[in-house]
Amino acid sequence: MQVEFELNGQAVAAEVEARTSLADCLRDNLGKTGTHLGCEHGVCGACTVLVNGDAVRACLMLAVQADGEKVVTVEGLSGDELSPLQASFRRHHALQCGFCTPGLITTAHALLSSEPDADAERIREVLSGNLCRCTGYVPIIEAVLDAGSFYAGQKENA
């Protein structure tokens, strides 16, 4: 069946089976391989994308459920330059193998977009749904904290 939605600001269409997950549709039909599959049962968070601004597990959502919605993947969060959040991840060495990173970036982006003043405890709480095996999370929390001021500035200017 045909599914149509907005992906990273562009209208897209894909021919999928009813059982196709949004993650598989993004990766296999639309070539957005930044969305990673670490468990396919909704625990690891590597596949997190934004659907209408909310952080969503693309492995637990069917592609057909995205019909008519606005979907943003990690590829849609920056252009040629790193976004301030991504640059903060780099500065704090908040990634090693990079596999969980897209899900952390999308989740943290969703958090800071609504709560730019989130403190370390709040950030830990929200990111506790994303598994990272390499970093021990310490630098990730520092990176997200550090990026909060950019989002706060954006909110003031909005």
Added chain:
Amino acid sequence: MKVSNSYIGRPMERVEDLRFLRGRGTYVADVNRPGQLYAVILRSSAAHGIIRSLDVSRALDLPGVRHVLVAADLGAVVPKIPLRLQPLPELEPFHQPVLADGKVRYVGEPVAIVLADTAGIAEDALEHIDLAIESLPAITNREQAEAMPSVLFEGHGSNAAITWKAFRGDADAAFASADYVRRERFAIQRHAAMFMEPRGFVAEWNAVDAKLTVWGAAKTAWYNRKVLAAALDLELEAVDLIEVDVGGGFGSRGEFYPEDYLIPAAAKFVGRPVKWTEDRREHMMTANHARDIACDVEIAVSRDGRFLGLRGQIWADIGAYLRTNGSVGPRNVAQYMSGPYCFENIDLKSTMLTTNKTPSGTYRGPGRFETDFIRERLIDLVAKDLNIDRVELRRKNLVADSQMPYPLASITPFDSSTELDSGDYHAVFDLCMKEFGWAEKSKLSGKLIDGYYHGVAVGSFIEGGAAGPKEDARLVLETDGSLSVYLGSSSVGQGLETIMAQIAADATELPYERITVNHGSTSHVKDGYGAYHSRSTVMGGSAILLAAEKLKDRIRETAATRFGCGAGDVMIDGDQVSWSGKTLSLAGLSDIPLEVEASFFNKKYTWAYGTQAAHIAVDPGTGHVKVLDYLSVEDVGRIINPLTLHGQAVGSIVQGLGGAFLEHLVYDENGQLLTGSFADYLMPTASDFPHIRSITLELKPCPNNPLGAKGAGEGGLIPVGGIMANAIADALSHLNVQPMELPLSPARIWQLVEDANAAQAAG
């Protein structure tokens, strides 16, 4: 004026991050080839049994299913996977066939491969394969392995493979004359590396050129190529293993698994590219497990607290087969139990038992995490019995700088000996005590505050690195003046491209920005070894140093011809060469790329070392433990990139906390894996362990390599289990709670508290 590069030691932001952060990495699941089929593997649902029938005809009837390969399709003899490390002939009976060969020995063992147009169709087809297995009694623990209601390998006749023996001095004499001896039983639970990116391969057979290309290599591509080429009866040159971005390894990823053969063989068989990506449940029942040991160990000590000896028996549950590096953990538990302390007399035996569980292999700090739990627990028990302060007891027995190099126990069979290379263990210990604030924090020992009992603990560790025999580096000065580095080292996500570019920039004096590092693929250098035993920085980095000298000679010689001067008079300065006021750009210096290759050979391990201390609080009502402060101080000889090293240290500690508290691969009595998802197998999350600190030092460079560096990718987690158990014992000292098994789950701690309360009430 010439300015020397000084990238080594600087916290350079990683070049890898630019693609990883924007979703532009290429992991193996992102690789696709035109016309590819998707492979899904039928796996045994029984732990132990005889395959009575296997009928794939119904599966072949499904639209979109192209082939189902079974053992008979692989030729007269099903290939078996050889041992990469410690390849003893007496271990041959335990090698794993790439497909179950008449018998299944663990849940998850490959039985058949479905090739279909989509992964979904291939998964559907699994339901249409009729596999009948006649069950045999499952061996799931040591008692059963020894009682032998069944044996895994009838030809061998016993469930015990071999026994490793670590020996030094005369342990029996030391124990006979010791003032004090204590013997205890310990156990460490089965858990695993559990890297985030599932394994996968894409294989393509080019029939015209008779060439096989496999994407998805990791860790040991060159060795795996040898195994694969031999199994497929191909020349080495006909096989190319390509390393793309790798989502974590920790010892487990990249070893030669059945799928390393099955997917390329399937591609060759059908003449079309074949893609396979495992799912998480599959990963948990197939990728190497680790750490599953139990032991009876005793320690001998003089009345004044001098360690005299270690003696005992370890049983390692290796699972159903001996995997490529399956001996390393069981061997290391015995050989390295003395750790950073003086033990002149050692007699430790480690017996590898086969059981009907997933086979095991190395996981970060193999054997060391286990052995440090045992040793550090024993030390605190000794301190209590002899009424000696546990800090002073450790100080008294740490190897002194003046004793370096200090020999560790030797091991047999596959004999090896090693010695601690360098270090000021006392200085690091004292620094850890000071930075941790031991004097203040230890005042809280056993105190009940807001419902939590507080405890502290300290422990020291050693971390082996830089296994030989060698690593290769090839440097190419391209005609545009850029430098391409090709390495036998491989990346499993640790930042190799950045670190090696730093080393290459300093060694060649060329601009850092113009250096590209290529690694891990068999096309890059003739021979390579890869990423294990914390060896990449030392081995690959040292190879770059040697190659850089050759390259600079080539550059000077080439420039000298152009200048008409002696090669020794040419100066390399950034992106140009100069002589007598004249300069030439490296771009265009030569019409052809200037290429050199060098190998770094090494027979001696590096030994990083350190001390860690922790402050915890235990809720006696739930058994929950809060880690309030965790500090690691480690000396790594020389730091290439403080940012990535610090990342390794902190990440490793949190993995260790996972092993200490959370992670457990649980089997039932039928050999069924009960923990097949991330909902059952708990890993640390962002909210579990917020208070981790790490200090890394360059006190004592390694004397055995030109960098002076020591392997440092594993250290953090090595002492974590022992320190956590000791801290809990300290917090609950009023109850004399003594954890002897991991994991320190809330249920286990709660039970220990209940038992202690009952004992006190009865007593």
